[in-house]
Amino acid sequence: MRPMATAEDLSALVSKLGLDKQNKATLGRLIAHGNLGYAEEGADGRMHAQIRIPPDELVWDPAILVLPHGGDLDLEIFNDDQNTHCALFPSNGDSQFIWLPIHSRGTAALNLGGPGYYWYSSPIGNDEGRGLIGAIVVLGDVPQQARLDRPDQPRP
Numbered sequence: 001m002r003p004m005a006t007a008e009d010l011s012a013l014v015s016k017l018g019l020d021k022q023n024k025a026t027l028g029r030l031i032a033h034g035n036l037g038y039a040e041e042g043a044d045g046r047m048h049a050q051i052r053i054p055p056d057e058l059v060w061d062p063a064i065l066v067l068p069h070g071g072d073l074d075l076e077i078f079n080d081d082q083n084t085h086c087a088l089f090p091s092n093g094d095s096q097f098i099w100l101p102i103h104s105r106g107t108a109a110l111n112l113g114g115p116g117y118y119w120y121s122s123p124i125g126n127d128e129g130r131g132l133i134g135a136i137v138v139l140g141d142v143p144q145q146a147r148l149d150r151p152d153q154p155r156p
């Protein structure tokens, strides 16, 4: 029996099997398999990041975007692929949708107030099923104003 791939081996293994290109195998990309990137924080407290769709890979790059804490995020999105895609992003109040024609650039301003995992994707065609799904990971703690009024709880 073959050992399971560790997270570090996974990228090399998927590449060896040809799953990191469209139509090289039946499975395509695995969810959230791709780069991990960090948002940068400006002097004004807003966070900034860029996400690209590279040619012929059907993934977001980065597929996992890490925010140091909750707050406002200005996202720049580039579609470098040969097909039109789109993006559906989570944001407080309402989610945000943007069309991304071939070789286009778009911007989105998101507010993600609390820590946790947020999904984003291209919900057209079978883009999600083929790999255009990613996560925005918000680190940090729940803001003071959002905490329940109760005694301190034990923390791990």
Ligand SMILES: [Cu+2]
Pocket: 041, 068, 069
């Ligand atoms: Cu900060």
